[in-house]
Amino acid sequence: MELNKIILYRITHIENIPHILQYGITHKDSINKNPNYKNIGDLSLIDTRSKKKVNIDKGEFNPDNGDTITLGDFIPFYFGVKMPMLYVAQHGGNFVESATSPTDIIYLGCSVSKIISSKLNFYFSDGHATDMLTSFYDKSNINELVNIVDWEAVKSSYWGGDENLNIKRKKQAEFLVSGDLSPDFIVVFGCYNEIAKDKLISLGVASDKIKIIPRAYY
Template sequence: MADLSKIRLFRMVHVENVPHILANGLTLAHSEKANDNYVPIGNMNIIGKRSLRNAPNGKTLNEFIPFYFWYKMPMLLVIQTGYDGVPVQNPENIVYCITNVERIIQSQIPFFFTNGHALIQISEFFGSDSAYLMEEILDFEAIKRLKWVDESDLDLKRRKEAEFLVEGDIPSNVISGWVVYNEKTKGRLIEFGIPEELIVIRENFYF
């Protein structure tokens, strides 16, 4: 049986969004607590498509807050390089919000997880009843691969981008830690009121 406290979840946000997260939690775009000054970092074309894909409960993907199961994901490379028209972001502007599956379960917020990128039709959805089978369902070897182009495995990138989808807003106390690129960003988070012991610098989490 999987130790769900050790299955970490990673969500990337712009550092300017952190004060709102501390005050209101991670919020959806249509939430009553939505951040009116939200700074996006993702691919807006992909974000738009998420409104067209349903989870098993009939809700669309944009009604969930997605997390990855690892760091240094393909989307981060897009964000840092500006691929496909995405505005380029300096890594010091990108912050990881960290939690784990056990904390989500304890918060009693509904969730699904997928065995690949949630927008790709062949990716399957699993509910909370399958959480303890997560290590068997997900390809963690693929998820943790730092390179995702493999001519002998054309499905590698899809499996690497498995998602953990939390329905609705997430209280800030569910976040267990923060990862930043350098001392400058760490200093900003401390100024925002985050205890220093909850912040770690991991340059290797970035490209």
């Protein structure tokens, strides 16, 4: 894996696309936030993240080492597709308001190299952000990212069962961005089928930026 080829992924409801095309990917507290944002995530996890503080330990497992950040202050991305969060979004359960059809779930793919080149601050983790075993890293570790993230776990199609808890944790490694990302940061819109692609085009997404990836859904 090469750093300049890494794409970061975030899922959203297709009804949010018009606002995203105008304002980009916005933080929930941004002045440009979507007042009609359609949520597909776990409300309890969103609430937990808004208060959860983590230490930038850089893998040293020292609670007194490094800065402390609040997860809710950042926009989170994953390094891959077909995450456990997507399963819950599609099927409901936990504190998800209602199950969402895969046709209505869109992947927003952003270039990590473009974010690195911007003035935005960022951090990244080697696993699920709320897991106590996870370590966090800052900009100074960016050239080590390709070795810190477990790509085999990220791409793993099976993460169920108690025997795979660490695979599940590492699969959900995150990249956290400190501010809004303008529309030009989005290099690809991933969707489930032709129906979704046609709707994206009707909303104003350029067809050459759309990729149909049914394997990225449950």
